[in-house]
Amino acid sequence: APQNYDVVIVGSGGAGLAAAIQAHDEGAHVVIIEKMPTIGGNTIKASVGMNAAETRFQKIKGIEDSKELFYEETLKGGKFKNNPELLREFVELAPEAIEWLAAKEIELNDITITGGMSIDRTHRPEDRSAVGGFLISGLVKNVNKRDIEVLLETSVAEILYENGAVTGVKVVDEYNDSRILNAKSVIVATGGFSANREMVVKYRPELDGFVTTNHKGATGSGIAMLQKIGADTVDMGEIQIHPTVEQTTSYLISESIRGGGAILVSQAGKRFYNEMETRDKVSAEIIALPEKSAWVIFDEQVRANNKAADEYIAKGFVLSAPTPEELAVKLNMNPVALTETLERYNLFVVEKKDEDFGRTTALRHPLNKGPFFAIRIAPGVHHTMGGVVINTDTAVLDAQKQPITGAWAAGEVAGGIHGANRIGGNAVADIIIFGILAGRNAAALAKR
Ligand code: ADP
Known part of the structure; x- marks a missing residue:
């Protein structure tokens, strides 16, 4: 018999974990599906930190910064190809996301800088270690504390869609058995496609033969599944x-x-x-x-x-x-x-x-x-800036710019935020900011 959830989260990187925690805290019954044997996705490999302007930790260190400058520098770094509404939302919500993490004992209180930025706004752990491992272990602790169910070595093969709305997913487990999970909201947080050579070369033939920094699971499956139910894509050739x-x-x-x-x-x-x-x-x-x-x-x-x-x-x-x-x-x-x-x-x-x-x-x-x-x-x-089109609620949009009811996307799977070039420190910000938003909105829809 099919199992029932409010929100199914596909992918256990930073975006998926943040979304799951937020949706759970909004009262939704959630499950995280991860195709690999371990949690953390490509996020676990994130190195430098999380960008945010006008944060409490910047103030403590006497760093003067403004959201406006962060916006402008990200837009310039992205060659003015970024989606302005998404970028506005991103810059606006970044300090709250830093506090959301801090409240969960994931404190990024040391600050450094990355290429294309003029001010120290890249937040990282106090001991200056790589942000990815620190972030994932902190998020996993929060997932465990809440008893959120995580299915490893289980992939989502299809997003189910009927009468104009998402109804759940079809999953395939490690024994190749498939089953249906019902849910009104599905959050796709499957990451990018840097490890899918065929897909990379399809959009950028000159990148054939380049190594990738990404984990094996970065295959872009979430983009393909969402396209099947009508999702539009943007900037697919923008590969960093x-x-x-x-x-x-x-x-x-x-x-x-x-x-x-x-x-x-x-x-x-x-x-x-x-x-x-x-x-x-x-x-x-x-x-x-x-x-x-x-x-x-x-x-x-x-x-x-x-x-x-x-x-x-x-x-x-x-x-x-x-x-x-x-x-x-x-x-x-x-x-x-x-x-x-x-x-x-x-x-x-x-x-x-x-x-x-x-x-x-x-x-x-x-x-x-x-x-x-x-x-x-x-x-x-290293990073695929393109992906499915979302609005500022993280709802996945079709070619007519209409939300596909019940389909949400957050993190590298979504396109538009980074334009033609992602700034270092903006991917971790992206996954946390939009992961939280997706969790909140997906839970609200499921409870309606
Ligand atoms: P982000 O940085 O956007 O959070 P990550 O790359 O860190 O993305 O995490 C995405 C996760 O999604 C990876 O762990 C990957 O293995 C997982 N994943 C990708 N496709 C599927 C799928 N079809 N079913 C389940 N998990 C998937």
Whole structure:
């Protein structure tokens, strides 16, 4: 016999977990369906943090910021392709989302910066560790505390739709048995499609052969299922490549390393671009180098301020040496070139002016304290900005811009918020902000 719920949540990344918690707290009977054997989706790999402007934690640190500036910088970073209503809502609700998390003992009270932003507004855990693991473990604790049901190794194969409204889902479990779950609201929080090479290449043929930073489950199945019941899509060709991916492991080297003061250097031992530019631009400059790769270079001070750096060292792909000259030798690089590059950059830090490439942010301190570190990187497929069309209630829209009753979407599966280029720190903000909204609205519909 079919089981009955108020709200079915498809996907256990940040968007799905936030939605489930909120819907439960609104009094709905909810279930989370996850096709992989573990919870957390691609969110668990999120590195740098969660952007928000005018937050309590910024105030405590004396950081002056405005929602308006956050809006403008995100729009500019997205090449003015972002959906203005969604972006407005996003910027408006971001500080509340930071507080929503804090109230659940998920405090993001340390603050850093990412490419394309002019102000420290990327919120991260106090110990400066990667945000993804911290966020997922905190959300899972909240899910468990509420006894919210989670079905792992179970995928949603179809969203059921009858007489103009969603009626539930068909799920297939690990034994390949399928059954029906009834629900008036289905929240699709299945993430993006970066790990679906066929789909990526369909929209962007030139990305064939690129590695991806994403987990295996990022296949875009939610988009296909929603299209089947009439959902419209937007910006499907807007696929972000992240500039700094370690190629042997597909491991993402967090923007927080550059945000903490690291630079990018070519095989010739020279800087070649403003490291704090947006991801699309930095990626393009790396691909334009003869070797199509570059080195992230940092010193002991950067390492000491960033937990992620120790994680990379433990993974075994960081080269290090007591002096820049010795490091250069290890990189098959001209030692004089690297030493000169560091000296020149250090001068810019002191003068607070990058005369070569106009870097204005994260000129933290001179890179002059050994040991020195290097990681070889090149771009990789990282985020799919496009997806299904939603309105500011997270209702999924059809081609006539009409909501499909009972269909909700939040997180990377939805398109429009980031336009043509997502800013680092805006994906975590996206999933929490719109996850909460989806949970609230889906619960309200189900209880009507
Ligand atoms: P977001 O960042 O938007 O929350 P994530 O990638 O973190 O997205 O999480 C999406 C989750 O949805 C992943 O764990 C993925 O395995 C899961 N998922 C994707 N498609 C399905 C499906 N058809 N049925 C169940 N789970 C799915």
